[in-house]
Amino acid sequence: MSDQEAALVQAGRLVGDLFPQAFGAVLGGSAAQGRSTPTSDLDIGVLLADSAGSGRKVIRHEGRLVELFLNSVQDLPTFFEWDRARRRATVVFVYAQGVILTDPDGHVARARQLAQEMVALGPPPLTAEQWSHGRYVLTCYLDDLVDTPPSNRHEQLVIADHVLREAAELLTAHHGAWTGIGKWLPRRLVAADPNLGTALLDGYQAVAEQADPTRLATTVGELLDLIGGLLREGYSHRWQAYEASGT
Template identity: 65%
Template sequence: MHDQKASAAQALRLVTSRFPNALGALLGGSVTQGRATATSDLDVAVLLPDTDVTRREVVRHEGRVVELFLNTLADMPEFFEWDRARRRGTVLFLYDRGLPLYDPHGHVRHTREQARAVLAAGPPPLTSAEWDRGRYGLTCLKDDLADSPVGSRHEQLVLADFALREAAHLLTAHHGAWTGIGKWLPRRLLSADPVRGKALLDGHRAVAETADPVPLATAVEDVLHLVGGPLREGYAQPWRS
């Protein structure tokens, strides 16, 4: 595990040198969760005056990659709602769980309170059209996966990836839970539903390791029945909604 104190000092040097007018800053990501290694990047959120611009930047500081989440104070409520609508809450969780680096006027503390209120409300529920689109797409992926010949490993692996992602989307939505991408997908999936989440992840691994699509197809079917069943015939999607 990379030293948290050293990482925090490094992040603070970056903030004070690049953003002398910053209203506050905090360090998040793997460093604050005890998961970091010496090569892990730093996730740093910086609150800026309203004369600046909300944006995201990636820089290298003292030989280390740093992802900067730069937000003006006035933009935070709208930005948090945008982050909530994506159902991942990336910056919301950064403020909720991050380590304050610099907060002379209490702006970071207040912004953390805002983030926690939005997180407590949970992600927005899916609309009826979104449920139908998700069920239809996952049904197609399940059927294609179950029918995939062992020799078509590229197709099989791609289908497994998409099936896992779509099943995770529907399963977390069913539980009113946050989802994620990359390394956060399995973490959020297991948090939302340890049993069905593990079945999906184990099924995905079975496709990768043994070319056996049955466990994943079975786990996907279980998710489909939980959210209303497979959907094929009768599905319709208007071009304009």
Template identity: 50%
Template sequence: MPHDPIDQARRLAHERFPDALAVILAGSTALGRATAGSDLDIAVLVADGRETYRETLRFEGRLVELFVHTRAGLRDLFAVDRAGRRAVMQSMYATGLVLVDVDGEAARARALAEEDLRSGPAALGPDAVEAKRYALTDALDDLCDATDGFERQAVAGFVVNAAADLLCDHHRAWKGSGKWLPRRLLEADPELGAVLLDAHARVGRTQDPAPLIETASAVLDLVGGPLREGYRRTWRGAAEPVTAGS
């Protein structure tokens, strides 16, 4: 009989982190979406002076992703996620299942996470939006011209990611990658996001890029339109790539 994942998470927390200040079980298990193969995403708040780290391990046959941090480490992780416009750790604390809460530590961390989520990410600066408009415009030109099926599919993947990025920024909404791309996109714009995702899927099913080109162009129109001639970006050193897709 398979182990209950929540019970497994409790046992892991008790065995490996008996002095934890807070332990949060997040991800699909906390949201009731777990399958037999789902891993456990566990955030662990430890006392100051300890390490902040991420570790992957296997516990009782189940894969576990551990996110271990001090109070200062958690503030740093929140700041990194705000800068990246992803709010991954904030979502873990805001929606996860509290397994350990010493003296209200989990509740305080959750309050900070919820405040970040309510505020939303900072808007991209004009230069960043311009660079992303140029990159998406260029990719759409490539998609229009693509005759090789593999290349068409690869460019379509870039287009849906770039359009989703711009659409989320347009709505001041958190973005995502991987399985979180459609989730975040649909949160940001349920109508246009769904059309964009369906148009991308149709490229694979029918090899017809026209709906994706049309929908991504509509996203571009929301943020200033296509950008080709007239685009100029100054290189400011090795720390800042000059490529349009950066």
């Protein structure tokens, strides 16, 4: 039995044992795509009758770590909109690309259709303020990356990490593509832009392995040229958190 088949069987047992009254369930993530290992966790979306049980829950089942995404049929469309707004759409992708485990009344099939429509629609575009903020932050990180001596490896590595993350957010947004975190960051980055995405990752690797920021800095400069250029003096924004609280 392959790793994918074993994951499907185990996920099916879990849903039957813990959620016998569920309206449906789907296995997503690496396990559904045949990219998991025997120690990979399982990402399972479960549709419940009552929104009181909605939420994320991490458990261990038969010795394997499982991440449960629990939603009611009623709250799922609203939750999908919230998930899309984060520009990662974690649970949306579970339903859009996952393998259906159980679906007695067709609720999962309808959820899959909605999720696939959202994936095709893509993430919401950044606002003008978000673009300015992103350019400013990435410019600051780029300056720090260039100014930090290679002998200060701790600071250099942390700065390079921030550079890569901010650059990934802006490059994916430039292409109207989904972003990601963890192992999904390089996957989504390269999918959005094979050339610049790969160059960012290679530049980051050069910092990590050779303490050389040149390639990463050059690629970030190319990215900034695409989205309006470096932004330093002239940038401003209001303290929104204080405005919202009335202070």
